Amino acid sequence: EVNMKAQICSCLNIMTEALNAKYLGLPATLGLDKSDSFQYLIDRLIMKLTGWKEKCLSSGGKEVLIKSVAQAIPTYAMSVFQIPKKICKGITNVISRFWWGDDTTHKRMHWFAWWKMCIPKKEGGMGFRDIHCFNLALLAKQAWRLIDNPDSLCALILKAKYFPDGDLMNATLKKKASYTWQSIMAGVDMLRHGYIWRVGDGEKIRIWDDPWISQILTRKVISPRGNNLLSRVSDLIDPVTGSWDEQLVNQTFWQVDVRRILAIPLPLHEMTDFLAWNMTKSGTFTVRSAYHTEWEFQFGHKLESTAGASNPSYTWDSVWNLVCPAKIKIFMWRVLQSAIPCRSILANKHLKINPSCPACNQGPDDIRHMLFECKLAMDVWKMLGLELVIKQALKVDKAGELVLAHLLCLPEQQIQVLGLPKFRETMATTAWYLWYERRKLTHDEETQSAYQINMSVRGLVANYTISYSPKAHVRSDAWLKPKYGYVKLNVDAGFDSDTLAATFGAVIRDHRGKFIAAANEKMEICFDSFTAEAIAVRFGLNLANTVGCSKIEVNSDSVEVVNALSQGYSSSVASSIIDDCYFMSLDFSHVIYDHCNRERNRVAHELARLARFSSPSVWMDNAPDEVIPLLVNDATLLMNE
Numbered sequence: 211e212v213n214m215k216a217q218i219c220s221c222l223n224i225m226t227e228a229l230n231a232k233y234l235g236l237p238a239t240l241g242l243d244k245s246d247s248f249q250y251l252i253d254r255l256i257m258k259l260t261g262w263k264e265k266c267l268s269s270g271g272k273e274v275l276i277k278s279v280a281q282a283i284p285t286y287a288m289s290v291f292q293i294p295k296k297i298c299k300g301i302t303n304v305i306s307r308f309w310w311g312d313d314t315t316h317k318r319m320h321w322f323a324w325w326k327m328c329i330p331k332k333e334g335g336m337g338f339r340d341i342h343c344f345n346l347a348l349l350a351k352q353a354w355r356l357i358d359n360p361d362s363l364c365a366l367i368l369k370a371k372y373f374p375d376g377d378l379m380n381a382t383l384k385k386k387a388s389y390t391w392q393s394i395m396a397g398v399d400m401l402r403h404g405y406i407w408r409v410g411d412g413e414k415i416r417i418w419d420d421p422w423i424s425q426i427l428t429r430k431v432i433s434p435r436g437n438n439l440l441s442r443v444s445d446l447i448d449p450v451t452g453s454w455d456e457q458l459v460n461q462t463f464w465q466v467d468v469r470r471i472l473a474i475p476l477p478l479h480e481m482t483d484f485l486a487w488n489m490t491k492s493g494t495f496t497v498r499s500a501y502h503t504e505w506e507f508q509f510g511h512k513l514e515s516t517a518g519a520s521n522p523s524y525t526w527d528s529v530w531n532l533v534c535p536a537k538i539k540i541f542m543w544r545v546l547q548s549a550i551p552c553r554s555i556l557a558n559k560h561l562k563i564n565p566s567c568p569a570c571n572q573g574p575d576d577i578r579h580m581l582f583e584c585k586l587a588m589d590v591w592k593m594l595g596l597e598l599v600i601k602q603a604l605k606v607d608k609a610g611e612l613v614l615a616h617l618l619c620l621p622e623q624q625i626q627v628l629g630l631p632k633f634r635e636t637m638a639t640t641a642w643y644l645w646y647e648r649r650k651l652t653h654d655e656e657t658q659s660a661y662q663i664n665m666s667v668r669g670l671v672a673n674y675t676i677s678y679s680p681k682a683h684v685r686s687d688a689w690l691k692p693k694y695g696y697v698k699l700n701v702d703a704g705f706d707s708d709t710l711a712a713t714f715g716a717v718i719r720d721h722r723g724k725f726i727a728a729a730n731e732k733m734e735i736c737f738d739s740f741t742a743e744a745i746a747v748r749f750g751l752n753l754a755n756t757v758g759c760s761k762i763e764v765n766s767d768s769v770e771v772v773n774a775l776s777q778g779y780s781s782s783v784a785s786s787i788i789d790d791c792y793f794m795s796l797d798f799s800h801v802i803y804d805h806c807n808r809e810r811n812r813v814a815h816e817l818a819r820l821a822r823f824s825s826p827s828v829w830m831d832n833a834p835d836e837v838i839p840l841l842v843n844d845a846t847l848l849m850n851e
Contacts, residue, residue, distance in 0.1 A: 236290060240389050245296045251284045252300045258283065259308045270536025272309055273336070280305050281339050288345040289352065292393040298341040305338070321549040325509050330502075331530050332523050333513065334547070340505055347500035349397030353378065354495040356394070357485055368394070379405065379485070404503045406488035408785055409474055410481035412443030424488050424783060425470050433463040452476060473710055473737040477786035479793065486781040491740055491770050493781030528618040534635045534674055538642045545577060545641065546611050552576050568651055578610030580648055581641050589660035590640060594667065595630060614641065632671055640667050689810050689844035692721050692763040699764045700806070701750035702814035703742035704822065712736035715817025716750035717837070718757060725841060727757045729828040730821035737783050743768035744787040746818070747775065751794045753828070760799045765806040772805040813840045
């Protein structure tokens with residue numbers, strides 16, 4: 211061994227041999243206690259957070275810094291190694307202390323366990339990352355690269371040593387494996403929660419053991435096998451027609467499995483089975499979807515017992531869609547979660563404190579009283595012209611949180627009747643300002659009168675509305691004519707998720723908007739809406755081929771389908787349909803795929819809707835009466851251009 215080392219050093223012209231503690235920013239050696247090797251991640255995070263002036267940052271600023279900087283520090287190491295849970299918990303504790311405002315002399319109340327803070331915003335959390343789940347998602351990406359690029363040098367070396375049979379998903383962890391491989395296998399375990407087989411010829415897929423039915427949580431058939439001798443999905447495919455053997459499928463599986471199996475489209479051309487990621491529509495693996503899958507696996511069962519479950523998703527959407535500073539949105543989130551240190555709430559947590567209101571001493575200092583019933587609050591709402599609205603809302607519930615949620619979710623028509631622009635923003639800003647004044651009163655600072663608060667709220671809302679400038683884009687409702695010498699093919703699909711029925715519509719017009727042909731059709735069983743939109747494109751291409759078109763522009767209102775067609779490849783369940791469209795497009799001299807919004811696709815949409823109530827039809831030269839007004843409307847807009 212010594213001679214071998216000497217020969218290698220001589221060949222590589224290495225004069226001295228040295229092993230540093232780190233190489234390329236990662237630990238070069240890992241001992242039995244791997245926590246020591248990754249302690250530097252916690253130390254770096256503490257140094258970074260210590261440099262930030264916590265008292266100078268609003269809650270919105272903290273959120274941005276945590277998500278964009280603090281949680282990004284360990285990403286490089288986590289994409290290579292499985293970080294010990296002890297280190298993950300240490301990183302979480304440092305971030306948690308920073309968020310809640312702990313310092314060296316004071317430890318403040320942490321209102322929620324950190325896993326609740328990691329609940330997605332639309333479900334009532336703050337959307338922070340769980341470090342351990344994110345670590346597994348990054349490692350799953352490394353494992354997926356071995357599947358996606360099996361001919362890479364790294365994949366070939368690891369395959370030769372750890373899974374020579376080439377079946378990574380069923381590989382087992384061998385003794386004395388390197389820690390890098392142990393980490394990748396942790397990613398493989400995560401992949402098992404979301405990978406799926408896409409059916410080609412069915413030779414590789416085991417019917418009873420492999421996940422290949424995406425509409426089931428386990429992605430496997432639920433029918434019992436019994437003494438059935440069928441083992442591969444290829445056994446269920448008719449070798450003559452290349453389609454499902456419906457009689458055999460009906461004899462083998464329960465009806466719930468039968469409908470799901472028959473809904474899976476089979477390719478018209480030869481295609482082998484392949485692995486895809488079931489948690490994205492395109493079937494392509496993403497770290498984002500892997501993280502949410504892993505988080506759901508570890509914490510999803512706890513969601514029903516959280517405070518966020520008491521408010522529906524549209525309430526949280528109303529909060530996070532407010533056009534106001536982030537600190538006000540976070541304040542609204544805390545109010546709806548009853549995470550505001552009012553005296554009554556603190557008293558309920560067994561703190562020895564006087565629960566009466568510090569401003570008026572005429573009621574308990576809870577959310578309802580502080581925001582709506584205190585004299586100062588009532589005067590402010592009256593000056594803003596919202597007194598009657600607040601009185602009506604107080605009849606909804608005794609809890610101030612639910613009253614606030616009711617105000618956030620008022621229908622747009624009712625808000626328009628009030629005649630107050632930016633009602634939700636005004637209401638949220640007023641609530642935050644009342645709490646801000648309440649805090650100043652508690653700390654014996656100078657407070658403002660109701661009139662001053664009223665003017666401050668109006669000024670803050672107006673100034674932020676003016677300064678808030680999202681990227682504006684103008685979307686015309688007009689149908690866009692194709693290039694000269696081209697025809698435009700508009701396609702659309704309708705899909706019923708309950709019955710799995712689908713309808714398709716297609717219309718062809720030339721560069722002047724003149725009607726050429728149209729057709730519609732319906733299908734009794736279709737897999738999902740994405741598949742329906744893909745089949746609609748195939749249906750339209752077939753119509754264009756029948757008419758004898760040469761150069762066509764294909765418009766669909768499905769972004770996913772257009773992207774898949776533009777790339778000429780998809781890993782989704784409709785991969786066979788996308789493949790068919792690719793081969794059909796070769797029959798034309800030129801095909802352009804483009805996305806259009808629903809307003810520009812109204813004729814095809816109406817044709818698909820008509821297929822629900824009538825038999826499939828084809829119209830040449832003369833359009834059906836039902837779509838003539840829409841065609842005229844499109845042509846009129848073209849003339850005005």
